[in-house]
Amino acid sequence: MSEANSPVIRAHALDLTFQTADGPVHALKDVNLEIAKGEFVSFIGPSGCGKTTFLRCVAGLEQPTGGTISVNGMTPDEARQARAYGYVFQAAGLYPWRTIGRNISLPLEIMGYSKADQKDRVSRVLDLVELSGFERKYPWQLSGGMQQRASIARALAFDADILLMDEPFGALDEIVRDHLNEQLLALWARTEKTIGFVTHSIPEAVYLSTKIVVMSPRPGRITDVIDSPLPKERPLDIRDSPEFIEIAHRVRDGLRAGHADD
Amino acid sequence: MSEANSPVIRAHALDLTFQTADGPVHALKDVNLEIAKGEFVSFIGPSGCGKTTFLRCVAGLEQPTGGTISVNGMTPDEARQARAYGYVFQAAGLYPWRTIGRNISLPLEIMGYSKADQKDRVSRVLDLVELSGFERKYPWQLSGGMQQRASIARALAFDADILLMDEPFGALDEIVRDHLNEQLLALWARTEKTIGFVTHSIPEAVYLSTKIVVMSPRPGRITDVIDSPLPKERPLDIRDSPEFIEIAHRVRDGLRAGHADD
Amino acid sequence: ADEVTLQLQWVTQAQFAGYYVALDKGFYEEENLDVTIQAGGPDIAPPQVLAGGGADVMLNWMPSALAAREKGLPVVNIAQPFKTSGLMLTCWKDTGITSPEDFKGRTIGVWFFGNEYPFLSWMAQEGISTDGGEDGITVLKQGFNVDPLLQRQADCISTMTYNEYWQVIDAGVSEDELVTFKYEDQGVATLEDGMYVLEENLEDPEFKDKMVRFVRASMKGWKYAEENPDEAAEIVLENDESGAQTEQHQKRMMGEIAKLTAGSNGALDEADFKRTVETLLAGGSDPVITKEPEGAWTSEITDAALN
Amino acid sequence: MAHVRTAGPVLVVVAAIFAIWYVAVIPMNIKDAITQAERAGATVSPEGAQARRDMSAIGLAVRNTAVIPATYALDRPRLPAPHQIAAELWDTTIDKKITSKRSLVFHGWVTLSATLLGFAIGTAAGILLAVGIVHSRAMDMSVMPWAIASQTIPILAIAPMVIVVLNSIGVQGLIPKAIISAYLSFFPVVVGMVKGLRTPDAMQMDLLRTYNANRNQTFWRLRLPASLPFLFASLKIAVAAALVGTIVAELPAGGGRGLGGRMLTGSYYGQMIQIWSALVMAALLAAGLVFLISLIERISLRRLGLAS
């Protein structure tokens, strides 16, 4: 297998059942997926369908109960220890006792970057998410959108190849969201990172992705994988184009089919 | 002024400044708005622009520091005491120690409805939001969407003419949201209530409203009021129609103009 | 019947056998008295109870009663069933202590709570400082048990001939491992368990009459207890609410108590009083009482009761 | 379920504590044991208690191994062995009639009754105060700092005086004990209840405002149910405090009834075993009371739908 062609993330017959007090919850069932290097993959599906769970399996935060999953040819746990991931959670999850700057340098401290390097990187990513000047503020002094940007900066500060984002923009208003979407695309284009992205918003999924994974709940399965024909260059008003609306329709239909099970 | 034509809600030169530890926050500035009986008015605008504050002024939960506001010709406080409002908050805010049924009868108990009347109304509104059969369940036994429907039922249980809803569907996934949007429209058509509705979603605002109020922040002002030409009867796929997209564009432009201030 | 409340200065034990016997044998009843006996404890100050009206009569050591008098609480001794002092210091013999001179540089446990006065006067008379150091005594406020001695945290501790001393013996120590210094032998004895009432109450003839009857019955109890020590001890045991006292210990205590009450018919001997006052006045730089007390005792009650 | 799962570790920890305890008994008691052996005529080294006074206990144990068994059987040990306490407990609970003054069950009941009364008074006072604090700004601002200050007063030290003063105004018997126990238990209730009554967030309060609900309705329908979990948490602390309060009040109360009386008389006569068994009894009582409250908590919260 040559480096370039082998998928970065490969899940095969993945299965995960949570044991809870109320009995087992079958969160993922027979999930097969390959993600190549540099892809932008969105996961969409009704609440509770296992999107988060899948992302956590990739990051080695959850142990599958069946099937296999490999990341860069390693197990997720090895990849985690090799610091292959940047993970952005739904809530910003900044530590309230650290300033924005020190929140962003947190992973750098842990990974043992030098002080100078830390300073450098912090100011670079702060720039990237347009938060320069807020380095010394505390998280609670920032609006929700700014906090979310800071948490993205934190995930970008070290050079992980894989960026996993779990509804990072769920709490933001539409304009800010549009803006961050544009920036995320730009960043992705520039860095060639592989991105896994969970969202509830159909337009967002279609706008961002090269591949859209539609999931259905109980037990969580992949019902559709849609490869986007949209070009890599995507101005915001691409969203009014017929191709865009077409894909959005396909996603919505896939979703609705899942909901019919309820 | 004849009853039919006089606006239900009239705000004139409304102004509100919060005194905080960090100095005053000018939340609303010179807000002028008239809402006629039976209108469905959406408020959209970036985070912190004063949407919630305006709704709270209408409901008499906040005292304006300038200008006047009247509801049915009374002050908001008088209207509140006359129980003119049903208010739906962003989070469902059901009391965990009460069953769904008893959550819905809470306002009825407080307003002194008879036991029989309470029972009657509870089962009627439960029907309306399609939650019959869940009367004896506790809130945590329901999904987020069902909780939100219960909280709407709670606001509908007593016959307030005015329904004020502050991002009621913010936490739900798109499919459930579509579904609730349809139901809300149906309800509105049936009951002729006047509805004030805060949202972050442009499609939602356009889909639901007869009038869209676009606001901009710091200090919160109304930047645009868009009357919707869409018919009262609105199937979900009206959202792919050119008129719809046209209005959505206008709203988005209005919003972006507000954001440019930042 | 007339009600009388008696406040003891310690928990129920044979030290108070006379009163329990009088109660149990109906001596109080015969005098048309309805007597309540309130046990005391380590932190109950009987004069305070008396002042608050919680009791009509209290038992107290005279030094503490005289000090209360100086503090502005006029208590008066109306009867003195204990003739002899049972207070002593008990020391380990192997420390080499043979006389009060040898206390210098030692650690000695003393009861406080108003019971330190006799010791402080004694040391003042001996000219030994109680502030620690090479030539002084390191004083410990000893809890009301003999552990400090057994644990050798102190070289000497305060004991009563009738109680703590025997606890030391019961712990397995033989008498010849110990040296004792009785206050009585050192000439610094002060009067112990006397009956005291508030001076103002004595102005009331009815109260006086009650006290006469009370003292008479109590002394009858005491004399009965002296003659029937085992039975008296049994009566005490029956009245012990805590259920912690043992028969052996109480019987032996009663035997020792009988020696202390033997010389008294209840009337206070003026010579004893004078000696007590002298001892206390000699209390060095920080005397317990500063002036000769007046009216601190009366023989009126005992005179009426015993004749 | 949860109990079963933690039972294993608890047993292991308890076993470890007992093991340490049994080992510790040797150095703690060795001096007394040697001295007694010496008195009984055995040869020990070195001879003479005075000589041993400043020697290390472990050294003594090593030099006098023959005496070690005796450390577990002293009448007045510095540290009694667990089995000695168990035997005493057995003797004073199972073997004695419960009406006997030598029965720990009897004394336990005396203490328990005052504790329950004090706890009831303290809880009622705490709740009332909390309601006042939550509803009146003046009370909030003025009472709270003093409530905190009140707990820095060493009530335990002045309990005897309180008893005497109450006695002087004719309050006697159960009540003074209950008052001291109430004093210690009201504070956790106030703190917890104030917190609990204030948990409803602005939104929940606003909801009732849109219904134009009055204070009374707000209290019974929102504040009170919302505060229950906090109330129960503080009740558990308060009941343990109430027990301590009662025992403290029993020390000087004279008469010597109750577990406090047992501890006191035990300490007069150097009966370590008696103190320890009263202590264990008190701790068992506290554990039982806390368990009882958790039980009530679970039942009532489930009834209210606050727990599943």
Add this chain to the structure above:
Amino acid sequence: MIYVTLAFLLWAAAWALNVRLANGPHAETRTIRLAVPVLFGLTLLIMWELIVRGLNVPLVILPAPTQIAATFAEQTDILWRDFVQTFIKGALSGYFIGCGAAFLTALLVDRFDFLRQGLLPVGNFVAALPIVGTAPILVMWFGFDWQSKAAVVVVMVFFPMLINTVTGLRETSAMQRDLMHTYGASPWQSLLKLRLPAAMPFIFNGLKISTTLALIGAIVAEFFGSPIVGMGFRISTSVGQLALDMVWAEITVAALAGSLFYGAVALIEKAVTFWHPSQRA
């Protein structure tokens, strides 16, 4: 009777004033926030004075505040020596040892789940042992001087502190821990950078509770044997001597020292946990 009536009139007046102040426009200013509780306390004191005088309560039962104040002023040297013995030597050293030991134990307990499941229930049981029972035992073990008082304090503060710290160390959200996990942080790193800071509000809760416990423990332990100096010694001896003014002077010292100690810890808490919502309000 006049005095008593006066006392209640005063009470009513002061309360009315407080209600006005608290609901007035300047209620949030520093001065008022301080003035209201001070006024309340002052009223209590004056009522006490008036009632004691009005009802002629004997000195040996309850002295009046003015008498207490006079004794306080006269006897400062004794009060100071007692304070040093009981508070500085007994309470403070016990406080630091006990809290420190509890903190270290908490780190262990937190690291080994087994210990947490096993030790905490046992700890709760041991914490229920009343000090009045343990104090004589500890005095017997550790002698009469401040060491045994410190030991009593250690026993008293250990479990509240342990339980608070253990709870605090677990008080991180799953997401915060997962974040550390994605960085492949070592347990030590996640302790230092996440769990300790997150635990601070709880740790300070334990530290605050322990302040009052420490003082009470040190004082009460002196009842069971002590050298002839110390606040507990003085209180118990003075009761015996009917010097109730001295008793209350010592109680005043205790209340002052306790409140200041509590306040000091609360101030440090404010500085350390400035980020916590409860401190930001």
